[in-house]
Amino acid sequence: MSAPADPSQPRPTDGGPAHPAPHGAAYPAGAPGAERTLLLTLTGKDRPGVTTSMLGVLAQAGVDVLDVEQIVLRGRLVLGLLVTAPDAPADVDRLRDDVTRAATAVGMQVEVEQGTGDNHSRGAGRVHVSVIGAPLRAEALAEITGRIADAGANIDRIERMARYPVTAIDLHVSGADPERLRLSLAAEAARQGVDVAVQPANLLRRSMRLIVMDVDSTLIQGEVIEMLAAHAGCEDEVAAVTEAAMRGEIDFEESLRQRVARLEGVEATALDEVYASIRLAPGARTMVRTLKRLGYRFAIVSGGFSQITDRLAADLGIDFARANELEIVDGRLTGRIVGPVVDRAGKATALRQFAAEVGIPVESVIAVGDGANDLDMLGVAGLGIAFNAKPAVREAAEVAVNVPYLDTIIYLLGISREDVEAADAAAGLVTPAPVAG
Structure with a gap:
């Protein structure tokens, strides 16, 4: 008979290790995901090939992509890439130079920021805050986001869901007490003449049938x-x-x-x-x-x-x-x-x-x-x-x-x-x- 599992050890899920390390990266003991990373932020006029160019440079450097976000607003591109950093400082400097040259070649500006680990955990209280207005005035959105900040919550992402006949945006918020936030935003929405909905960011939202x-x-x-x-x-x-x-x-x-x-x-x-x-x-x-x-x-x-x-x-x-x-x-x-x-x-x-x-x-x-x-x-x-x-x-x-x-x-x-x-x-x-x- 096999020995009972040690409850102090991480339990595997779906056949894999509880905290798999990225390829080629070794985690310090007790600190899963604490490897050195680089955050690349590119901005400029959108054009075909920008993302491919950046990923080509990263591929040559042999780094791993941990996260990527891209958005285009009225023809302006913002691209964020979070990647593992090369081990040697000289290799980091070389990658920074290569990325800068590649960005300049496609008319983009780039910032490279060194750090440690992946994205910070968004923690408890993750909700979607939908804001709907016809029109959606800047003053109204300022007050709504202000109430979110007052609640000690953070806006992690903003997406536009519609631009006509209403403007609808979806705020991904973390660190909130959902019920308190709902009450606070409902009162502010009434003052501003907009609609606000607060829904938990969980699978239930996707299970509606x-x-x-x-x-x-x-x-x-x-x-x-x-x-x-x-x-x-x-x-x-x-x-x-x-x-x-x-x-x-x-x-x-x-x-x-x-x-x-x-x-x-x-x-x-x-x-x-x-x-x-x-x-x-x-x-x-x-x-x-x-x-x-x-x-x-x-x-x-x-x-x-x-x-x-x-x-x-x-x-x-x-x-x-x-x-x-x-x-x-x-x-x-x-x-x-x-x-x-x-x-x-x-x-x-x-x-x-x-x-x-x-x-x-x-x-x-x-x-x-x-x-x-x-x-x-x-x-x-x-x-x-x-x-x-x-x-x-x-x-x-x-x-x-x-x-x-x-x-x-x-x-x-x-x-x-x-x-x-x-x-x-x-x-x-x-x-x-x-x-x-």
């Missing part, structure tokens, strides 16, 4: 029952009850039954007319199309009516739909609901059932809604997004989006508009720019 959405004033513009009320001549009365229900002032089921009762006698053909007049939220088709390409499943759950939601689901390629059913007799609405009412609790129940049918935990579900009857499902989901929501819902939700473009949700998932447009172009489509209104 089902989106469950409210319909009225979320997936579509307006409220279906108010459109039907226009046919019954009681639009103002129904609208007042709807608003009170969405604010949580009236029990949803009772308010729904009151409103539906006022539709008694309306011809069922009114449902066709209402459906034909429905306007999707700007960016809705782009969001659904993009995320379905990535394997997401979609569900809609509504306190509205299945005669509308079933057609929406078929039109958009949505996988699941749950809503109330209007009773129709002899071609007219009776003013009654068939079966149980889909209310606040019913929406959360539907979310759980959809997740079970897909075979995923609720932590891998994104829920999107705007009203009080969406609160339970927003709370159950792994990520709850309040979309142009009532104040109480914005305060309760993990993330609030207040721009009118539904495809903004894509950027919160780490998908850039450039990625969206490239996928559409490959499919022979032109990505429409969403228009509010």
Whole structure:
């Protein structure tokens, strides 16, 4: 029988050493990764061959690449290369000279900084901070980044996710208390008129596989029952009850039954007319199309009516739909609901059932809604997004989006508009720019 493992020794993972040393580098005892390194930073006008030229020089020197970052902003290149340093000081000087000559030959400036080890550990509290504005003012971004610094956190990387119809950037932040940072940034975002979302930088963000959405004033513009009320001549009365229900002032089921009762006698053909007049939220088709390409499943759950939601689901390629059913007799609405009412609790129940049918935990579900009857499902989901929501819902939700473009949700998932447009172009489509209104 083999001897028990010594718990004081590093344990191998996936068949390799716990801390493999780079090729040709020996670690001092007790200090994994503490070899001497060089950081090369190149800046200048971008042109083909810059990266190849630098890597060619490094290859001749026999060094190893530990990290590399490159970005191009309006034709200006910034390239960072972290490499192992040659052992002999004379070889370091020779490499510095070779790199400088190669950079000059391609019109670049280069700085070479000696140091020890790889990148510093980013430590605990790693989060993604998404900032969205239309426009995104420098003052707003200054205040947001200031709050991050005040929290003792550090911004490790910044990426632009979209430039129109909103500007969206993703800040990779470390060293933060996620909940405290979220509260601080939410308050500052409200003052600055921008949207901010704080999400843990872990695998959960990449494991989202089902989106469950409210319909009225979320997936579509307006409220279906108010459109039907226009046919019954009681639009103002129904609208007042709807608003009170969405604010949580009236029990949803009772308010729904009151409103539906006022539709008694309306011809069922009114449902066709209402459906034909429905306007999707700007960016809705782009969001659904993009995320379905990535394997997401979609569900809609509504306190509205299945005669509308079933057609929406078929039109958009949505996988699941749950809503109330209007009773129709002899071609007219009776003013009654068939079966149980889909209310606040019913929406959360539907979310759980959809997740079970897909075979995923609720932590891998994104829920999107705007009203009080969406609160339970927003709370159950792994990520709850309040979309142009009532104040109480914005305060309760993990993330609030207040721009009118539904495809903004894509950027919160780490998908850039450039990625969206490239996928559409490959499919022979032109990505429409969403228009509010």
